[in-house]
């Protein structure tokens with residue numbers, strides 16, 4: 001029985017993880033889990049998942065729940081996340097928290113010798129230079145949950161022999177794939193939240209529309225598979241059927257395909273190297289689909305992708321600035337305080353204003369992340 005700690009159980013990935021675990025309750029048990037502020041949903045999940053260790057975001061919610069459920073141990077805040085992720089009985093931490101908040105629990109879990117199933121791509125974007133050496137030092141597994149990276153991991157069959165010519169990351173193009181730069185000036189939050197193929201949390205859905213999601217994924221791939229940015233190509237593939245590909249030195253291209261369903265990469269990260277049935281999973285019928293489409297990304301129209309390659313190539317503290325500024329600008333767009341194109345504008349301004357440092361420590365990353373958020377808030381007149 002594999003004992004799992006699910007961070008972000010109330011989110012899109014978190015709930016799909018619950019679904020996977022429910023269908024394989026002989027194999028997996030969720031012994032610890034965290035929510036942010038959605039306590040109603042957490043209490044619903046608690047009726048099917050009987051974890052004894054639960055973390056929430058605020059002390060107030062922790063105290064409320066502790067009074068109500070005496071036989072469960074409740075924790076709160078960042079410290080609480082670290083406590084549940086490092087519990088002795090936990091074998092693997094599935095990190096499905098959104099954003100920078102996922103970084104610290106990932107690091108501490110690795111240092112407590114836990115395997116990591118990583119959906120929280122921001123962890124690697126901002127701190128790949130710290131995380132990858134830690135993974136090696138502590139001899140733990142780092143298993144990708146992000147669909148493209150799971151696809152690459154499956155193509156590589158869990159092994160890497162340095163024979164990769166390039167990685168081809170597919171991108172749906174998001175909600176506005178066919179819109180001109182001029183049309184993008186006036187798009188709404190409601191339209192941006194309509195992803196063509198995936199039902200996901202709000203932050204990543206907006207990131208998908210700006211293409212910052214793909215930019216973050218380029219950086220995630222650089223760290224997970226130890227490839228140079230010149231060897232990572234983004235390919236627009238509107239159907240999201242090919243989840244990504246690996247081209248080898250001998251010109252062979254290996255792809256992983258399937259109907260878009262995040263439960264597969266979640267489950268594979270938990271069952272690797274084995275494959276279990278995916279209950280309710282829709283089988284792919286290429287004859288029904290008929291045609292798949294591909295196009296090159298337009299780096300001018302989707303400037304975010306160009307910014308992400310630039311930040312990744314610069315390395316050091318720059319990805320942290322891009323990520324922090326993007327998280328803040330994304331939230332301001334969702335709150336209808338800035339326009340869609342303002343997101344990439346403020347991220348670029350933060351990158352230009354930043355005093356770059358090489359190899360930032362965790363403490364420096366925390367400072368830089370806060371600086372980038374404040375930079376955007378100041379530009380918008382929010383502080």
Ligand SMILES: NC(=O)C1=CN([C@@H]2O[C@H](COP(=O)(O)OP(=O)(O)OC[C@H]3O[C@@H](n4cnc5c(N)ncnc54)[C@H](OP(=O)(O)O)[C@@H]3O)[C@@H](O)[C@H]2O)C=CC1
Pocket residue numbers: 007008009010011012013014034035036037038039057095096097098099101119120121122145146147198199200201202203204262
């Ligand atoms: N959704 C998807 O299909 C995919 C997601 N990912 C990645 O997975 C991660 C999660 O995405 P997704 O599930 O869509 O996001 P959601 O917004 O749906 O869920 C986020 C989860 O994190 C919790 N949370 C948010 N902020 C904090 C915080 N400061 N401290 C503690 N917990 C917090 C939320 O709690 P609450 O809601 O209770 O406040 C919720 O449980 C992201 O990094 C995303 O990029 C990657 C590939 C696909």
Ligand SMILES: CC(=O)[C@@H](O)[C@H](O)COP(=O)(O)O
Pocket residue numbers: 146147148170171172173174198204207208209213214262
């Ligand atoms: C499901 C998943 O992994 C998301 O990251 C998804 O890839 C978003 O789609 P696009 O960013 O390609 O639109």
Ligand SMILES: [Mn+2]
Pocket residue numbers: 146147148217
């Ligand atoms: Mn993805």
